[in-house]
Amino acid sequence: MAKKEKMDFNLIQPFINATLTVLKTMAFTEAHSKPPYLKDQNTANGDVSGVIGLTGDSSGSLSVSFPEKTILVIVSNMFGERMSQVDDEIKDAVGEITNMISGQARQELEGMGMSLESAIPTVISGKDHTIKHITTYPILAITFSLDEGEFLSGQGEEFTIEVCIEEE
C-alpha cells in the first residue's frame, strides 16, 4: 500500500504540549521538544515504553519510549526518591505517564473537533526493544530532552514519543 504523504502537524502539537505538561506537573521535570520528524524506519527504541491505542474519529496509536537512564531520572523526580532500576513501580509510572499524555492530548484535540478514545495502556520492558506501528499512514516522532529536575537532574537525557493518527 502507498504511504499517505502527509500527516497534519497540527495534530501533533497537543501531544507535545501534553508531554511537557505531564512531565512538569507529575514529575517536576522540565523538558523541551525537538522538531517533529517523519519516522520512516522503525528505529525508535528504548528500554521501557508505554503504548496506548486510540479510536474514535480516527484510529491511532501513541508510544512513549524511554532509555533506562532517562526514566530513572523522571520517576526519581516523581517520587522524590532515587530510583535505581526498572522495577514494577517504574513500569506503573510509565503506564500512568502514557495514560496522562494521551488524556491531555485528547482533551486538546477535542477542542479542535477531533474526538478520540483511549484503550488500556501497555508497558513494554526489555533492553533496547523497538516499536513498530502497523499502519500505512505516516508516523511522527518527537524527541524530548530533559532540562532541570526538582530532585534529580538528568539534563540532556532524551526520550521519544511517536504518534500515528489515521486521519481520513
Place this chain on the structure above:
Amino acid sequence: MAKKEKMDFNLIQPFINATLTVLKTMAFTEAHSKPPYLKDQNTANGDVSGVIGLTGDSSGSLSVSFPEKTILVIVSNMFGERMSQVDDEIKDAVGEITNMISGQARQELEGMGMSLESAIPTVISGKDHTIKHITTYPILAITFSLDEGEFLSGQGEEFTIEVCIEEE
C-alpha cells in the same frame, strides 16, 4: 486499587477461537490451546509481540507474544519459505496476525452483544521483553502449543496471548 475478582471466561473464548482460526487459515499451522489462567505477574515475555488496544462497550487490550523460534515457524508456514531471522517482514506478519485475531474475536463478541473497536496495532521486538497491561482488572493469559505446520513443523513450540477487558 483493588483488583476486580473475576473476568468473564466467556469473553476469552472468542480470542482462543480467533487465534486458532487465524493460525490455520493464514499460516497453515494447527495449534491447540491450554487452559486460560489469571496472570498475576507480568511474566509473559517474548521476542516479538503484537499489541492492540480495544475500546467501545469496554476498554481492553490484547497482546500476542512469540518466542523467536515459534514465530519463525509460523511465518515460514505463512510464506511457504524458511524464515531465519526476525526482520521487518516478520514484524509486519505479527502485526497482521494480531489485527486478524482482534478482528475475528470482535466479530464473535459482537454476536454476544459486546461491541468493540480496534486501535492501530504495534509490534514490539527485542529479546525477552515483558509486557504489562496497565489495569486493575484481571488479565487472562492463554498459552498455545503448535501442532503440525504445512511447510515447517514446530511441534511443541509455544506462544501466549493475553487479554484484558474492563467489563463493568
